[in-house]
Amino acid sequence: MKKKLLSILLATSMTILAACGGSNTTGGSTETDSGAKEEEAAGEETASEDAGAGEAASWDSISNVTLYYPVYFNMPSEAGIQSVQTELNKYLEPKIGVDIELHPVDMFQYTDQINLVLSSGDQVDIFMPLAGLSTYVTKGQVLPMDDYVDEMKEAIDLMGEDFMKSSYVNGSLYSLPVYKANTYQWYFMCRKDMVEETGVDLDSINSIADLEELLTKVHENHPDIYPLCPTNPNTFQLINSADGPEAEVDIDYLGDNPESCTGAVIGNTGKVENFYASDAFKEMVERAYDWNQKGLLMPEASVSPDIASDLIAAGRGFGSIIGYGYPMSEDMANRGTYGDYEMTWATCGTDLMQSAAFSNQFSLGYTSGDPAAACRLMNLLWTDEYVVNTIIYGLEGEDYVIPENFDPLNSMPDYPEGVTDQTAPYQARVSCGCFGNNFLMYGFGGSVKDFGMDLINNSKKSEYLGFLFDGSNVKTEITAVNNVISQYYTGLECGEMNPDETLPKFISELEAAGIDAIIAEKQAQLDAWLSQQ
């Protein structure tokens, strides 16, 4: 219990580790580029000093640039924001002629808040188009950035054209994607003692289907304990984790995700079809139903607010499926979030890299005051360690301190004496995974970066990577279809609805709601996109 409370008290530090990976894992960082990095950092320091000496003359005027970015759980204080802003501007004014204005927005209302400020005409220079880039383009909320590629040359070169495929709509550049591992490695996290009891070798598990034997044995040994628990409320992640390259066919949701898919390409056929009517989906929900019937899944998961970590800590759960873009380690697995139980893991599957993986992007708002200046700032968000770390960690001395023997690549700075995540005037540590260049941040340059770069370079890539669907012509059908999906998806995924009875009903209701019209529209857009490639 103590541990549980502690984990809440330390919410942020936990969150960082969780959201952003096992950064304290001081693995053997034999980075070849670490030396180069330090040099870079040193170079910047001198640059800022030079600037202080009066280099500002190179910019005739200073442009105000607003940055709207999401923060979780802890809003920075106004005073903290102000001092970070002031400090950043000392650096940015001479360097790129920009005065930054920070607008951290609580994540849970980010899209709504952005819609509000954009529609009311407030100046929004840089923001995340989280509801789907093509929608923002259709509604005229974003500006094309083609004229400013020179301002962002370093950032674009850094990521490479392949990484930026999902940033183009109708041939124009509209965004920069967040640079980080954007596909998941899926893990099955579970109680070590119970695994040992079963004698199952976790290394023999390579996919979700392989879990059945382990879960069954656990159920036999401990009928009172739920073998598989929901990772987040109302989802076991049984579909998200099983649709990767390990599956027989590649499933590209064409910009959607499995819980709201209006048409997917299954198996590189170039033909858009109804995902929920596919054999792949049927197989996945049949397995869920089968496992539910065998008692391997927590019952009533589709409505219960309970989640795996609580259940495991309380001695009622065995394990759950979770996806990370970060390497797993003993240290990471046992962060005290599972109560007193020691945890271990099996690696299950990976993701097919597709357009949806790039939904974390930053775009230019149509109300931008000076798009060129905004693009210069964006460039730094991808390439300048000082700027990135200041926005994530705040100011050294006030919001964080660098401990002795600090390894900037593999560990994060500490909070100053007596300061916590709650009381720090400014910190946006949890935003690390959705901001600029993740690998520049303290703690993400070492093993996390290696793991991430491996995922980026070696993940299987969909043939339709970069295709973005614009649903504005079939809005009415999309709403009706979404309503049908929300009625059946959770129940099926949680194994509570019998697919033999439910699936035919689900499919016929989807058809009645007009899914075929959406599929036809998607097909037409996909064909057009393919012909341009």
Added chain:
Amino acid sequence: MKKKYNFKKDIPFFLMLAPALIYLLVNSYLPMFGIFIAFKNINYQKGIFGSDWAGFKNFEFLFKTKDAGIMLRNTLGYNVLFIVLGIVLSVTLAIMLNEIGQTFLAKIAQPLIIFPNIISMVIVAYIVFAFLNAQTGFIDKTILRNMPISWYSEPKYWPVILTIVNIWRATGYGSIIYMSSIAGIDAELFEAARVDGATRIQQIFHIMIPLLKPTVVIMVLMAISKIFNSDFGLFYQVPMNSGALYNTTQTIDTYVYRALMELSDIGMSSAASVFQSVVGFVLVLTANKIVAKVDADNRLF
């Protein structure tokens, strides 16, 4: 022919109305240009007025769904039920509370009956789940020991469950209005009735309830204007968004939320609210006409 209207006489009235009117002008009338959004294909760069007209396209999604009938039936059905029950129970409770007067019980009971209204719906959903879940729930563990019911997959129970939750939440709050009306009744009326030998119950039925009628009528009229709206938390959160229960839990508001979750399209969401308002408006005008015919003193305007 007609007597000349004396404007001067009404000046104090205008002055007294002014603060409220100015506020409503700013808070409600100025933003009404937003209603245009419902009829536009919004393009932010062109602005609300510059965007292309969409006609009634944004309204289509409300009707082109298999749930159109279900959500209309549920929204209307629950509202009618809640209006009737709300009045009967709130009036009864108000009378009972008034009867026991300044007793210790009244002092304890009054805050208690208001509490449910202040608890957020998310917490209410947890409470309901605590009662109904199959693993640790009270109902299944204590009353139905041997025949557990899976409440969250059986739509037929939910009209009752939601009604109970609504009674729990709204009755105490609603009774306050009737208590204030009762408090305003001239005590001499009761005194006179007592002298004439009327029992307390007779006083209630012959004096109190007739005098509550104007308040009841106003409350009903105002409720009718909101008859196409529903308490989102009650219908979405309390049933834990369970897909199996749509038949008895889907209302216009929950449908709009579910349908637009992915799209976040302001044209369509304002279309939904315009539709709700227009229907409410037509209904309340009709109802007010009827009231004006039957009992002119009690009409709304």
Added chain:
Amino acid sequence: MKNKKRGNEKVFFIVAGVIVALFALFCFMPILLVISASLTDEQALIADGYRFIPSKFSLDAYTYLWRQNMMIARAYGISLFVSFFGTALGVAITALAAYPLSRTSFKWRNLFTFLIFFTMLFNGGVVSSYMVWTRIFHIKNTIWALVFPNYLVGAFNIILVKNYYQNNIPVALVEAAKLDGATEMQIFRKVMVPLSKPVIVTITMFSGLAYWNDWTNGLYYINKKELFSVQLMLNEIQQNVMLLRTANEKMGISINQADIPSNGVRMAIAIIALLPIMIIFPIIQKELIKGVVIGAVKG
């Protein structure tokens, strides 16, 4: 005969008492459950479910909140100020506006009643309200953003008060005062306000509760942590929990489940939000029931 009647009234009194007691119990039981949950050890809560008596007592949830005392205390201060100020101003405007509408001699009463009622039906939506309040009045990130939009004066309350003036205050009193040469404002102050205490108290409570419970104004207009109200804080915590389900995919980050504030804390916050009502209510209820003797004022 007389005795029997008195006996009947006693029975009725007891029946009324029993009904009220039962209903109050019905209202309170679920809240007792919340209180109990907030005092239960987190793991016991998951293992045993909610119980009326904690299966394993623990103050952890409240200790957690106590450690955040500065934030909570501040949010409390904001909520109290907004509720008091907004309610006082709003009730004054409402009571004043209702008076002309209740006077049959006022030629435009039906028109204005209609115009006021109309605002209950139609609204321009969040976007246009936001534009008006932020672009014309610049209230974003100020405390006034919590006071002015939506809640200050509402058609519902105006109509409630108007209805009360009309039905519970004898026209003769107003006529008499007019004959004595009182101005409309004097009639309002000396006749209407004292005689309409029950309804004033009612709308004070409604308005106060609306302000106290509101978090949407904060959601739209406040980004400053320093200006968060109690309910906005509570809601933020709740929503962050909900977000986990959908955002993981979209944001591409996996938030660890341990960040979800435990159930106990969630329940504890709900209880804390109730406290002011417990303190303020006794004052309000005295006015509501005392009103029975109102006839004495007459004459």
